[in-house]
Amino acid sequence: MPNATASRPPDVRAVGVALILVLLSLGALGILSAAASTPRVETIRLGSDLPFELLVDDDGALDAQTVLTLSSTQFSSHDGPLSQGYTRAVSWLRFNPPAPRPGGAPWWLVVAPPYLDRLTVFVPGADGYTRMETGDLLPASARPVRDRHFVLPMTPDSTQPMLIRLETTSVSLLSAYFTSPEAFVSQRASSSFLWGLYFGIACVTTLLCIGLGC
Incomplete structure (x- = not known):
């Protein structure tokens, strides 16, 4: 008598589930490998690395020259991201920019979040x-x-204070850091690869689940 179990076709659902698990495992390994191989991006963060002074301008009537000459006693000191909540007041941030990069290479100032209405930055220089x-x-x-955040190339004079004027009708939040163009591009390329890998695997596994459910 022929052995019935020897000719039994493979369980399509079991094969599909196994394939999904393999794809998820490969995706997790790929993401971990890419994250491990991505070089650490050196950044100088406003607040934690560069403490700043904050002046709240309720009427928005002050200009940069006036803010530069005010005494530190009229400001509040901060060592973290700016968080003012919902306010129509203008926020002035005053701080000393980082030391020049070797060879006079530019810094890139990256500011988030991307929904802030208007940012005006006053960069000190020789002129x-x-x-x-x-x-x-x-x-x-x-x-x-071009980026989802605000990116401004600059070569500030570190011996003079720098100003950021924030005016927005949304939540008054501000997180900023200085980085090099090379580090910024490397970071964005790694981030794009990881998100592409994630959504690619999610799309394939979704299609497999739909197929198994039919």
Whole structure:
């Protein structure tokens, strides 16, 4: 008598589940491997690495020259990200920028979150202050670097204070850091790869689940 179990076809559902588990395992290994091989991005964070002074301008009437000359007693000191909640007041941040990079290479100032209405940055230099503007109300074409956050290249004079003026109708939050262009591009490339891998695996496993359910 022929052996019935020897000719039994493989369980399609079991094979599908095993394939899903294999894909998830490979995806997890790929993500962990990419994360481990990604070089640590050196950043200088505003607040924790560069403490800043905060001045709340209720009427928004102050200008940069006035803010630069005010005494430190009129500011509050902060060593973390700015968090003011919902307010229509203008926030002025005053701080000393980081030391110059070797060879006079530029710093990139990266500011988040991406929904802030208007940011005005006053960068000290040998010929005085340079005014730079960005924010969600400005067109993307006006940004010097296309990114979901606000990125401003600069070479500030570290011997003079730098200013950031924040005006927004949304929650008044601000997190900023200085980094090099090379580190920024490397970080963004690694992040894009990981998200692409994640969504690719999610799409394949979803299709397999739909197929097994039919």
